[in-house]
Amino acid sequence: MPPGGAAAVEAAAEDPRLTRQATIEPGAQTMDGTSSISTALPVAVIGAGPVGLAAAAQLATRGQDFILFESGPVPGAAMREWGHVTFFSPWRYTVDDAARALLEPAGWTMPDPDRDPTGRELVERYLDPLASHPAIAPKLRYNARVVSITRRGMDRVPTAGREARPFEIVTRGPDGRESRHLARAIIDASGTWRSPNPAGASGVPARGERESAVRISYGIPDVAGAAKQRFAGKRVMVLGSGHSAMDSVLGLVRLKNEAPQTEILWAMRSPPGKRTFGGLTDDQLASRGALGERSKAAVDGGKVRLMAPFRVSAFALEQGAIAVTAEAGDNERTVRVDEVIVATGFRPDFSALSELRLDLHPWLESPRTLGPLIDPNEHSCSTVPPHGEAELRHPEQDFFIVGMKAYGRAPTFLMITGYEQVRSVVAALAGDWEAARDTRLVLPETGVCNGPGIAEADGGVRGQSGCCAPKAKVAAIVAVAPAPVKEPVSAGCCGS
Numbered sequence: 001m002p003p004g005g006a007a008a009v010e011a012a013a014e015d016p017r018l019t020r021q022a023t024i025e026p027g028a029q030t031m032d033g034t035s036s037i038s039t040a041l042p043v044a045v046i047g048a049g050p051v052g053l054a055a056a057a058q059l060a061t062r063g064q065d066f067i068l069f070e071s072g073p074v075p076g077a078a079m080r081e082w083g084h085v086t087f088f089s090p091w092r093y094t095v096d097d098a099a100r101a102l103l104e105p106a107g108w109t110m111p112d113p114d115r116d117p118t119g120r121e122l123v124e125r126y127l128d129p130l131a132s133h134p135a136i137a138p139k140l141r142y143n144a145r146v147v148s149i150t151r152r153g154m155d156r157v158p159t160a161g162r163e164a165r166p167f168e169i170v171t172r173g174p175d176g177r178e179s180r181h182l183a184r185a186i187i188d189a190s191g192t193w194r195s196p197n198p199a200g201a202s203g204v205p206a207r208g209e210r211e212s213a214v215r216i217s218y219g220i221p222d223v224a225g226a227a228k229q230r231f232a233g234k235r236v237m238v239l240g241s242g243h244s245a246m247d248s249v250l251g252l253v254r255l256k257n258e259a260p261q262t263e264i265l266w267a268m269r270s271p272p273g274k275r276t277f278g279g280l281t282d283d284q285l286a287s288r289g290a291l292g293e294r295s296k297a298a299v300d301g302g303k304v305r306l307m308a309p310f311r312v313s314a315f316a317l318e319q320g321a322i323a324v325t326a327e328a329g330d331n332e333r334t335v336r337v338d339e340v341i342v343a344t345g346f347r348p349d350f351s352a353l354s355e356l357r358l359d360l361h362p363w364l365e366s367p368r369t370l371g372p373l374i375d376p377n378e379h380s381c382s383t384v385p386p387h388g389e390a391e392l393r394h395p396e397q398d399f400f401i402v403g404m405k406a407y408g409r410a411p412t413f414l415m416i417t418g419y420e421q422v423r424s425v426v427a428a429l430a431g432d433w434e435a436a437r438d439t440r441l442v443l444p445e446t447g448v449c450n451g452p453g454i455a456e457a458d459g460g461v462r463g464q465s466g467c468c469a470p471k472a473k474v475a476a477i478v479a480v481a482p483a484p485v486k487e488p489v490s491a492g493c494c495g496s
Helices: 050-061 097-106 119-131 243-258 286-300 403-407 415-429 433-437 471-477
Strands: 043-046 066-069 145-151 167-172 178-183 185-188 216-218 235-239 263-267 305-307 311-318 321-328 331-337 339-342 399-401 439-441 479-481
Touching: 043 050, 043 178, 050 066, 050 097, 050 119, 050 403, 050 415, 097 119, 097 415, 167 185, 185 415, 235 243, 235 331, 243 263, 243 286, 321 339, 399 403, 403 415, 415 433, 415 439
Parallel strands: 043 066, 043 185, 185 399, 216 339, 235 263, 235 339, 263 305
Antiparallel strands: 145 167, 167 178, 311 321, 321 331, 439 479
16 A cells, blocks of 8 residues: 555556545544544445436536546446437436536527437437536546445444444546545446346346357347448347347347348247237337337338247357257257347346345335335336435435335336436435435336236246336326325336
Protein backbone atom coordinates (compact mmCIF):
# COMPACT_ATOMS: atom_id res chain seq x y z
CA MET A 1 0.00 0.00 0.00
CA PRO A 2 1.39 3.48 -0.82
CA PRO A 3 2.33 6.00 1.92
CA GLY A 4 -0.72 7.38 3.70
CA GLY A 5 -2.59 4.06 3.90
CA ALA A 6 -6.08 3.49 2.53
CA ALA A 7 -6.82 7.19 2.25
CA ALA A 8 -4.10 7.54 -0.35
CA VAL A 9 -5.33 4.75 -2.63
CA GLU A 10 -6.74 6.43 -5.74
CA ALA A 11 -9.58 5.33 -7.97
CA ALA A 12 -8.35 3.81 -11.21
CA ALA A 13 -10.07 5.28 -14.26
CA GLU A 14 -9.12 5.24 -17.90
CA ASP A 15 -11.51 8.02 -18.92
CA PRO A 16 -9.36 11.18 -19.21
CA ARG A 17 -12.29 13.35 -18.12
CA LEU A 18 -12.24 11.90 -14.62
CA THR A 19 -10.41 13.48 -11.70
CA ARG A 20 -8.58 10.94 -9.60
CA GLN A 21 -10.01 10.91 -6.09
CA ALA A 22 -9.06 9.48 -2.75
CA THR A 23 -10.58 6.14 -1.83
CA ILE A 24 -12.02 7.34 1.49
CA GLU A 25 -14.08 10.50 1.22
CA PRO A 26 -12.86 13.50 3.28
CA GLY A 27 -14.22 13.50 6.82
CA ALA A 28 -15.24 9.85 6.75
CA GLN A 29 -12.34 8.78 8.98
CA THR A 30 -14.06 10.33 12.02
CA MET A 31 -16.90 7.81 12.01
CA ASP A 32 -16.92 5.86 15.28
CA GLY A 33 -19.85 3.57 14.60
CA THR A 34 -22.06 5.20 17.24
CA SER A 35 -23.05 8.51 15.66
CA SER A 36 -25.39 9.00 12.72
CA ILE A 37 -23.99 8.66 9.23
CA SER A 38 -22.80 12.06 8.08
CA THR A 39 -25.06 13.64 5.49
CA ALA A 40 -21.83 14.94 3.95
CA LEU A 41 -21.32 11.47 2.53
CA PRO A 42 -22.81 10.92 -0.92
CA VAL A 43 -25.50 8.53 -2.05
CA ALA A 44 -23.85 5.88 -4.23
CA VAL A 45 -25.64 4.87 -7.43
CA ILE A 46 -24.53 1.67 -9.14
CA GLY A 47 -24.91 1.59 -12.92
CA ALA A 48 -25.07 4.41 -15.48
CA GLY A 49 -27.88 2.94 -17.56
CA PRO A 50 -31.27 4.63 -17.98
CA VAL A 51 -32.48 3.94 -14.41
CA GLY A 52 -29.15 4.73 -12.74
CA LEU A 53 -28.85 8.01 -14.61
CA ALA A 54 -32.49 8.80 -13.75
CA ALA A 55 -31.56 8.29 -10.08
CA ALA A 56 -28.64 10.68 -10.57
CA ALA A 57 -30.97 13.25 -12.14
CA GLN A 58 -33.42 12.91 -9.26
CA LEU A 59 -30.61 13.33 -6.72
CA ALA A 60 -29.19 16.34 -8.54
CA THR A 61 -32.62 17.96 -8.76
CA ARG A 62 -33.06 17.59 -5.00
CA GLY A 63 -29.58 18.88 -4.21
CA GLN A 64 -28.37 15.55 -2.83
CA ASP A 65 -24.70 14.69 -3.19
CA PHE A 66 -24.03 11.43 -5.02
CA ILE A 67 -21.42 9.35 -6.79
CA LEU A 68 -22.28 7.18 -9.79
CA PHE A 69 -20.29 4.04 -10.61
CA GLU A 70 -20.34 2.53 -14.11
CA SER A 71 -18.48 -0.69 -14.86
CA GLY A 72 -18.02 0.23 -18.53
CA PRO A 73 -16.04 3.05 -20.14
CA VAL A 74 -19.17 4.93 -21.26
CA PRO A 75 -22.76 5.46 -20.08
CA GLY A 76 -25.22 2.77 -21.08
CA ALA A 77 -22.40 0.31 -21.78
CA ALA A 78 -24.69 -2.72 -21.53
CA MET A 79 -27.39 -1.12 -23.68
CA ARG A 80 -24.85 -0.46 -26.44
CA GLU A 81 -24.46 -4.22 -26.78
CA TRP A 82 -28.06 -4.43 -27.95
CA GLY A 83 -28.16 -1.08 -29.66
CA HIS A 84 -29.61 -2.67 -32.81
CA VAL A 85 -32.82 -3.63 -30.97
CA THR A 86 -35.86 -1.34 -31.16
CA PHE A 87 -37.68 -0.53 -27.93
CA PHE A 88 -41.33 -1.46 -27.49
CA SER A 89 -41.87 1.89 -25.78
CA PRO A 90 -41.91 5.19 -27.68
CA TRP A 91 -39.72 8.08 -26.58
CA ARG A 92 -42.45 9.44 -24.29
CA TYR A 93 -42.02 6.38 -22.05
CA THR A 94 -38.22 6.18 -22.14
CA VAL A 95 -37.20 9.61 -20.78
CA ASP A 96 -37.30 10.34 -17.05
CA ASP A 97 -39.03 13.58 -16.02
CA ALA A 98 -36.19 14.82 -13.79
CA ALA A 99 -33.65 14.04 -16.51
CA ARG A 100 -35.72 15.95 -19.04
CA ALA A 101 -35.93 18.92 -16.67
CA LEU A 102 -32.13 18.99 -16.49
CA LEU A 103 -31.56 18.58 -20.22
CA GLU A 104 -34.08 20.93 -21.80
CA PRO A 105 -32.67 24.19 -20.37
CA ALA A 106 -29.34 23.17 -21.92
CA GLY A 107 -30.92 22.96 -25.37
CA TRP A 108 -31.84 19.29 -25.51
CA THR A 109 -35.08 18.44 -27.27
CA MET A 110 -37.16 15.30 -27.00
CA PRO A 111 -37.22 13.27 -30.24
CA ASP A 112 -40.60 12.42 -31.70
CA PRO A 113 -42.44 11.22 -28.55
CA ASP A 114 -44.47 8.66 -30.49
CA ARG A 115 -41.52 7.00 -32.23
CA ASP A 116 -39.80 3.92 -30.82
CA PRO A 117 -36.04 4.41 -30.41
CA THR A 118 -33.41 1.75 -30.86
CA GLY A 119 -31.08 1.05 -27.97
CA ARG A 120 -28.33 2.89 -29.83
CA GLU A 121 -30.52 5.95 -30.36
CA LEU A 122 -31.51 6.02 -26.70
CA VAL A 123 -27.85 5.97 -25.67
CA GLU A 124 -26.64 8.56 -28.17
CA ARG A 125 -29.58 10.97 -28.01
CA TYR A 126 -30.47 10.68 -24.33
CA LEU A 127 -27.99 8.88 -22.08
CA ASP A 128 -24.84 10.49 -23.50
CA PRO A 129 -26.18 14.06 -23.11
CA LEU A 130 -27.51 13.26 -19.64
CA ALA A 131 -24.22 11.73 -18.47
CA SER A 132 -22.38 14.80 -19.81
CA HIS A 133 -24.61 17.27 -17.98
CA PRO A 134 -22.66 19.45 -15.49
CA ALA A 135 -24.88 18.23 -12.63
CA ILE A 136 -23.91 14.59 -13.29
CA ALA A 137 -20.60 14.34 -15.17
CA PRO A 138 -18.32 15.29 -12.23
CA LYS A 139 -19.96 12.58 -10.11
CA LEU A 140 -19.55 9.76 -12.65
CA ARG A 141 -16.82 7.15 -12.26
CA TYR A 142 -16.28 4.97 -15.35
CA ASN A 143 -14.45 1.63 -15.51
CA ALA A 144 -15.42 1.08 -11.89
CA ARG A 145 -16.98 -2.33 -11.41
CA VAL A 146 -18.50 -2.70 -7.95
CA VAL A 147 -17.20 -5.94 -6.43
CA SER A 148 -18.51 -5.55 -2.87
CA ILE A 149 -20.71 -3.37 -0.71
CA THR A 150 -20.59 -3.66 3.09
CA ARG A 151 -21.14 -1.65 6.22
CA ARG A 152 -17.74 -0.25 7.06
CA GLY A 153 -16.07 -2.55 9.56
CA MET A 154 -19.03 -4.96 9.78
CA ASP A 155 -20.14 -8.14 8.08
CA ARG A 156 -23.85 -9.03 7.92
CA VAL A 157 -24.08 -10.45 11.48
CA PRO A 158 -23.67 -7.52 13.96
CA THR A 159 -26.75 -5.45 14.71
CA ALA A 160 -25.66 -2.94 17.38
CA GLY A 161 -24.61 0.34 15.77
CA ARG A 162 -25.12 -1.02 12.28
CA GLU A 163 -27.25 1.78 10.91
CA ALA A 164 -24.75 4.39 12.11
CA ARG A 165 -21.96 3.00 9.96
CA PRO A 166 -21.50 4.17 6.38
CA PHE A 167 -21.54 1.82 3.44
CA GLU A 168 -18.15 0.91 2.01
CA ILE A 169 -18.04 0.24 -1.73
CA VAL A 170 -15.11 -1.58 -3.31
CA THR A 171 -14.65 -1.00 -7.03
CA ARG A 172 -12.20 -2.65 -9.40
CA GLY A 173 -10.76 -1.07 -12.53
CA PRO A 174 -9.70 -2.74 -15.79
CA ASP A 175 -6.15 -3.06 -14.47
CA GLY A 176 -7.33 -4.95 -11.38
CA ARG A 177 -6.68 -2.11 -8.94
CA GLU A 178 -9.27 -1.75 -6.22
CA SER A 179 -10.61 1.44 -4.67
CA ARG A 180 -12.81 2.02 -1.64
CA HIS A 181 -15.51 4.66 -1.23
CA LEU A 182 -17.93 5.57 1.55
CA ALA A 183 -21.60 6.41 1.11
CA ARG A 184 -24.61 7.12 3.29
CA ALA A 185 -27.02 5.19 1.06
CA ILE A 186 -26.95 2.85 -1.94
CA ILE A 187 -29.17 2.74 -5.05
CA ASP A 188 -28.27 -0.41 -6.98
CA ALA A 189 -29.37 0.03 -10.60
CA SER A 190 -26.82 -2.38 -12.05
CA GLY A 191 -29.39 -4.37 -14.02
CA THR A 192 -29.22 -8.02 -15.08
CA TRP A 193 -27.69 -7.92 -18.59
CA ARG A 194 -24.42 -9.46 -17.40
CA SER A 195 -26.13 -12.46 -15.82
CA PRO A 196 -28.30 -14.24 -18.41
CA ASN A 197 -30.19 -17.36 -17.50
CA PRO A 198 -28.48 -20.55 -18.69
CA ALA A 199 -30.00 -22.74 -21.37
CA GLY A 200 -30.59 -25.66 -19.02
CA ALA A 201 -34.32 -26.13 -18.41
CA SER A 202 -33.77 -26.74 -14.70
CA GLY A 203 -32.26 -23.30 -14.12
CA VAL A 204 -28.61 -24.35 -14.07
CA PRO A 205 -26.25 -24.74 -17.03
CA ALA A 206 -27.04 -27.81 -19.10
CA ARG A 207 -24.48 -30.56 -19.23
CA GLY A 208 -21.70 -29.39 -21.56
CA GLU A 209 -23.07 -25.83 -21.82
CA ARG A 210 -19.88 -24.16 -20.59
CA GLU A 211 -17.67 -26.41 -22.72
CA SER A 212 -19.73 -25.56 -25.81
CA ALA A 213 -19.63 -21.80 -25.29
CA VAL A 214 -17.83 -21.22 -28.61
CA ARG A 215 -21.11 -21.95 -30.45
CA ILE A 216 -23.53 -20.40 -27.97
CA SER A 217 -24.62 -16.74 -27.86
CA TYR A 218 -26.68 -15.21 -25.04
CA GLY A 219 -29.10 -12.30 -25.18
CA ILE A 220 -29.87 -10.65 -28.52
CA PRO A 221 -26.93 -10.83 -30.93
CA ASP A 222 -27.07 -8.60 -34.02
CA VAL A 223 -27.64 -11.54 -36.34
CA ALA A 224 -28.52 -9.45 -39.40
CA GLY A 225 -25.84 -6.82 -38.77
CA ALA A 226 -22.54 -6.95 -36.90
CA ALA A 227 -22.77 -10.73 -36.31
CA LYS A 228 -24.07 -11.55 -39.79
CA GLN A 229 -21.04 -13.60 -40.85
CA ARG A 230 -21.41 -15.86 -37.84
CA PHE A 231 -25.00 -16.83 -38.66
CA ALA A 232 -25.46 -16.40 -42.41
CA GLY A 233 -26.18 -19.69 -44.17
CA LYS A 234 -26.05 -21.59 -40.88
CA ARG A 235 -28.50 -23.80 -39.06
CA VAL A 236 -29.38 -21.76 -35.99
CA MET A 237 -31.45 -22.70 -32.94
CA VAL A 238 -33.06 -19.97 -30.81
CA LEU A 239 -34.01 -21.00 -27.26
CA GLY A 240 -36.73 -19.07 -25.43
CA SER A 241 -40.32 -17.89 -25.82
CA GLY A 242 -40.14 -14.20 -24.90
CA HIS A 243 -39.58 -11.00 -26.81
CA SER A 244 -35.79 -11.39 -26.81
CA ALA A 245 -36.22 -14.70 -28.60
CA MET A 246 -38.64 -13.09 -31.05
CA ASP A 247 -36.11 -10.37 -31.81
CA SER A 248 -33.47 -12.95 -32.67
CA VAL A 249 -35.89 -15.07 -34.71
CA LEU A 250 -36.99 -12.10 -36.80
CA GLY A 251 -33.39 -10.98 -37.24
CA LEU A 252 -32.61 -14.42 -38.62
CA VAL A 253 -35.63 -14.18 -40.93
CA ARG A 254 -34.19 -10.96 -42.34
CA LEU A 255 -30.83 -12.67 -42.71
CA LYS A 256 -32.48 -15.60 -44.49
CA ASN A 257 -33.76 -13.19 -47.15
CA GLU A 258 -30.10 -12.39 -47.94
CA ALA A 259 -28.70 -15.86 -47.27
CA PRO A 260 -31.46 -18.36 -48.20
CA GLN A 261 -29.52 -21.33 -46.84
CA THR A 262 -29.98 -20.01 -43.31
CA GLU A 263 -32.17 -22.44 -41.36
CA ILE A 264 -34.05 -21.25 -38.26
CA LEU A 265 -35.17 -23.53 -35.44
CA TRP A 266 -37.12 -21.98 -32.57
CA ALA A 267 -37.22 -24.13 -29.43
CA MET A 268 -39.57 -23.48 -26.50
CA ARG A 269 -39.87 -25.29 -23.22
CA SER A 270 -43.63 -25.66 -23.62
CA PRO A 271 -45.99 -25.69 -26.62
CA PRO A 272 -47.12 -22.20 -27.59
CA GLY A 273 -50.44 -21.03 -26.18
CA LYS A 274 -52.67 -18.04 -26.70
CA ARG A 275 -50.33 -15.75 -24.74
CA THR A 276 -47.08 -16.85 -26.40
CA PHE A 277 -47.12 -14.18 -29.09
CA GLY A 278 -48.53 -11.45 -26.84
CA GLY A 279 -51.46 -9.15 -27.53
CA LEU A 280 -50.78 -8.75 -31.26
CA THR A 281 -52.95 -5.89 -32.55
CA ASP A 282 -54.56 -5.37 -29.11
CA ASP A 283 -51.26 -4.29 -27.52
CA GLN A 284 -51.14 -0.58 -26.68
CA LEU A 285 -47.40 -0.64 -27.41
CA ALA A 286 -47.62 -1.10 -31.17
CA SER A 287 -44.06 -2.36 -31.62
CA ARG A 288 -44.51 -5.03 -28.97
CA GLY A 289 -47.73 -6.24 -30.58
CA ALA A 290 -46.14 -6.18 -34.04
CA LEU A 291 -43.19 -8.24 -32.80
CA GLY A 292 -45.49 -11.04 -31.72
CA GLU A 293 -47.58 -10.77 -34.86
CA ARG A 294 -44.54 -10.99 -37.17
CA SER A 295 -43.07 -13.86 -35.16
CA LYS A 296 -46.28 -15.85 -35.44
CA ALA A 297 -46.43 -15.11 -39.17
CA ALA A 298 -42.85 -16.37 -39.62
CA VAL A 299 -43.79 -19.66 -37.99
CA ASP A 300 -47.10 -19.98 -39.83
CA GLY A 301 -45.39 -19.15 -43.12
CA GLY A 302 -42.80 -21.90 -42.74
CA LYS A 303 -39.77 -19.62 -42.46
CA VAL A 304 -39.17 -20.79 -38.91
CA ARG A 305 -39.46 -24.33 -37.58
CA LEU A 306 -41.01 -24.37 -34.11
CA MET A 307 -39.94 -27.10 -31.68
CA ALA A 308 -41.97 -27.49 -28.49
CA PRO A 309 -41.87 -28.88 -25.91
CA PHE A 310 -38.08 -28.77 -25.92
CA ARG A 311 -36.34 -28.61 -22.51
CA VAL A 312 -32.59 -28.57 -22.96
CA SER A 313 -30.52 -30.98 -20.88
CA ALA A 314 -27.15 -31.18 -22.67
CA PHE A 315 -24.81 -29.72 -25.30
CA ALA A 316 -21.88 -31.32 -27.06
CA LEU A 317 -19.48 -30.07 -29.73
CA GLU A 318 -19.36 -32.45 -32.70
CA GLN A 319 -17.29 -31.99 -35.88
CA GLY A 320 -17.91 -28.29 -36.39
CA ALA A 321 -21.46 -28.39 -35.04
CA ILE A 322 -23.18 -28.41 -31.66
CA ALA A 323 -25.54 -31.20 -30.59
CA VAL A 324 -28.45 -30.04 -28.43
CA THR A 325 -30.19 -32.72 -26.37
CA ALA A 326 -33.56 -32.06 -24.78
CA GLU A 327 -36.60 -33.63 -23.22
CA ALA A 328 -39.35 -33.46 -25.82
CA GLY A 329 -42.52 -34.67 -24.19
CA ASP A 330 -41.99 -38.23 -23.04
CA ASN A 331 -38.94 -38.68 -25.22
CA GLU A 332 -35.40 -37.37 -25.48
CA ARG A 333 -34.13 -36.01 -28.77
CA THR A 334 -30.87 -34.56 -30.07
CA VAL A 335 -30.72 -31.88 -32.74
CA ARG A 336 -27.49 -30.79 -34.43
CA VAL A 337 -27.09 -27.16 -35.42
CA ASP A 338 -24.27 -24.74 -36.21
CA GLU A 339 -25.13 -22.05 -33.65
CA VAL A 340 -27.39 -21.63 -30.60
CA ILE A 341 -28.87 -18.37 -29.33
CA VAL A 342 -29.98 -18.57 -25.70
CA ALA A 343 -32.74 -16.01 -25.07
CA THR A 344 -34.16 -17.41 -21.83
CA GLY A 345 -34.13 -14.22 -19.79
CA PHE A 346 -31.89 -12.85 -17.06
CA ARG A 347 -31.43 -13.06 -13.32
CA PRO A 348 -29.90 -10.72 -10.70
CA ASP A 349 -26.33 -11.12 -9.50
CA PHE A 350 -26.01 -10.64 -5.74
CA SER A 351 -22.35 -11.65 -5.42
CA ALA A 352 -21.28 -8.10 -4.46
CA LEU A 353 -23.97 -7.92 -1.77
CA SER A 354 -23.14 -11.01 0.30
CA GLU A 355 -22.43 -9.01 3.49
CA LEU A 356 -25.60 -6.93 3.38
CA ARG A 357 -28.92 -7.86 4.93
CA LEU A 358 -31.31 -8.51 2.07
CA ASP A 359 -34.90 -9.72 2.20
CA LEU A 360 -35.60 -11.41 -1.12
CA HIS A 361 -38.69 -13.07 -2.49
CA PRO A 362 -38.01 -16.82 -2.30
CA TRP A 363 -38.33 -17.59 -5.99
CA LEU A 364 -38.33 -14.29 -7.88
CA GLU A 365 -35.34 -12.81 -5.99
CA SER A 366 -37.00 -9.40 -6.02
CA PRO A 367 -37.49 -7.48 -2.76
CA ARG A 368 -39.88 -9.65 -0.79
CA THR A 369 -42.76 -7.16 -0.62
CA LEU A 370 -42.56 -6.46 -4.34
CA GLY A 371 -42.62 -10.13 -5.33
CA PRO A 372 -46.38 -10.79 -5.05
CA LEU A 373 -47.07 -7.67 -7.13
CA ILE A 374 -45.08 -8.93 -10.12
CA ASP A 375 -45.11 -12.73 -9.78
CA PRO A 376 -45.97 -14.20 -13.22
CA ASN A 377 -47.36 -17.28 -11.46
CA GLU A 378 -50.12 -15.18 -9.90
CA HIS A 379 -51.14 -12.71 -12.57
CA SER A 380 -54.64 -11.36 -12.45
CA CYS A 381 -56.27 -9.08 -14.98
CA SER A 382 -54.71 -5.79 -13.87
CA THR A 383 -51.52 -3.73 -14.02
CA VAL A 384 -48.39 -3.50 -11.92
CA PRO A 385 -49.51 -1.58 -8.83
CA PRO A 386 -47.61 1.64 -8.14
CA HIS A 387 -44.65 0.92 -5.93
CA GLY A 388 -41.60 2.69 -4.62
CA GLU A 389 -39.46 3.06 -1.51
CA ALA A 390 -41.82 1.09 0.75
CA GLU A 391 -41.87 -2.00 -1.48
CA LEU A 392 -38.14 -1.81 -2.26
CA ARG A 393 -36.87 -1.71 1.31
CA HIS A 394 -34.47 -4.28 2.73
CA PRO A 395 -33.47 -4.88 6.35
CA GLU A 396 -30.26 -3.01 5.43
CA GLN A 397 -31.44 0.55 6.00
CA ASP A 398 -30.92 2.98 3.09
CA PHE A 399 -30.03 0.22 0.65
CA PHE A 400 -32.27 -0.14 -2.41
CA ILE A 401 -32.25 -2.29 -5.54
CA VAL A 402 -34.09 -0.62 -8.42
CA GLY A 403 -34.74 -1.11 -12.12
CA MET A 404 -34.59 -4.46 -13.86
CA LYS A 405 -32.61 -5.96 -10.98
CA ALA A 406 -35.46 -5.11 -8.59
CA TYR A 407 -37.72 -7.43 -10.59
CA GLY A 408 -35.40 -10.37 -9.94
CA ARG A 409 -36.40 -13.14 -12.33
CA ALA A 410 -39.78 -11.65 -13.26
CA PRO A 411 -39.75 -10.81 -16.99
CA THR A 412 -42.30 -7.99 -17.04
CA PHE A 413 -40.26 -4.84 -16.39
CA LEU A 414 -40.81 -1.56 -18.24
CA MET A 415 -38.39 1.38 -17.99
CA ILE A 416 -41.04 3.79 -16.71
CA THR A 417 -41.44 1.46 -13.73
CA GLY A 418 -37.77 1.99 -12.87
CA TYR A 419 -38.12 5.74 -13.21
CA GLU A 420 -40.97 5.78 -10.71
CA GLN A 421 -38.98 3.57 -8.35
CA VAL A 422 -36.00 5.95 -8.22
CA ARG A 423 -38.24 9.02 -7.93
CA SER A 424 -39.79 7.53 -4.78
CA VAL A 425 -36.50 6.26 -3.34
CA VAL A 426 -34.69 9.58 -3.82
CA ALA A 427 -37.61 11.47 -2.29
CA ALA A 428 -37.32 9.23 0.77
CA LEU A 429 -33.56 9.72 1.02
CA ALA A 430 -34.15 13.48 0.84
CA GLY A 431 -36.70 13.25 3.66
CA ASP A 432 -39.70 14.08 1.50
CA TRP A 433 -41.93 11.26 2.71
CA GLU A 434 -45.09 12.67 1.18
CA ALA A 435 -43.55 12.48 -2.30
CA ALA A 436 -41.98 9.09 -1.57
CA ARG A 437 -45.35 7.60 -0.67
CA ASP A 438 -47.34 9.24 -3.47
CA THR A 439 -46.39 6.59 -6.00
CA ARG A 440 -48.01 6.64 -9.43
CA LEU A 441 -47.73 4.26 -12.35
CA VAL A 442 -49.59 3.98 -15.65
CA LEU A 443 -48.63 1.10 -17.91
CA PRO A 444 -49.81 0.33 -21.45
CA GLU A 445 -51.81 -2.87 -21.71
CA THR A 446 -50.44 -5.93 -23.45
CA GLY A 447 -53.69 -7.15 -24.94
CA VAL A 448 -53.11 -10.48 -23.21
CA CYS A 449 -55.27 -11.19 -20.20
CA ASN A 450 -54.75 -14.26 -18.04
CA GLY A 451 -56.08 -15.26 -14.67
CA PRO A 452 -54.07 -16.87 -11.88
CA GLY A 453 -51.93 -19.84 -12.77
CA ILE A 454 -50.69 -18.76 -16.19
CA ALA A 455 -47.27 -20.34 -15.80
CA GLU A 456 -45.86 -22.77 -18.32
CA ALA A 457 -47.38 -26.25 -18.23
CA ASP A 458 -44.19 -27.63 -16.67
CA GLY A 459 -44.07 -24.95 -13.98
CA GLY A 460 -41.61 -22.62 -15.71
CA VAL A 461 -42.18 -18.91 -16.13
CA ARG A 462 -39.39 -17.92 -18.47
CA GLY A 463 -39.90 -15.48 -21.26
CA GLN A 464 -42.65 -12.92 -21.63
CA SER A 465 -45.68 -12.95 -19.41
CA GLY A 466 -48.17 -10.16 -19.08
CA CYS A 467 -51.74 -9.16 -18.43
CA CYS A 468 -53.80 -6.03 -18.22
CA ALA A 469 -57.26 -4.72 -17.77
CA PRO A 470 -59.43 -4.65 -20.89
CA LYS A 471 -59.45 -1.47 -22.93
CA ALA A 472 -62.66 -0.26 -21.32
CA LYS A 473 -60.77 0.04 -18.04
CA VAL A 474 -57.76 1.93 -19.35
CA ALA A 475 -58.99 5.21 -17.87
CA ALA A 476 -58.97 3.62 -14.42
CA ILE A 477 -55.42 2.40 -14.61
CA VAL A 478 -54.00 5.65 -13.17
CA ALA A 479 -53.12 4.15 -9.81
CA VAL A 480 -52.23 6.28 -6.79
CA ALA A 481 -51.03 5.00 -3.44
CA PRO A 482 -51.03 7.83 -0.90
CA ALA A 483 -49.26 5.69 1.70
CA PRO A 484 -46.81 2.77 1.65
CA VAL A 485 -48.24 -0.66 1.00
CA LYS A 486 -47.76 -2.59 4.24
CA GLU A 487 -48.89 -6.03 3.14
CA PRO A 488 -48.14 -7.87 -0.12
CA VAL A 489 -51.02 -7.61 -2.56
CA SER A 490 -51.50 -10.12 -5.35
CA ALA A 491 -51.91 -8.25 -8.62
CA GLY A 492 -51.09 -8.51 -12.27
CA CYS A 493 -48.45 -6.75 -14.31
CA CYS A 494 -47.71 -5.54 -17.76
CA GLY A 495 -44.57 -5.05 -19.69
CA SER A 496 -41.64 -6.68 -21.33
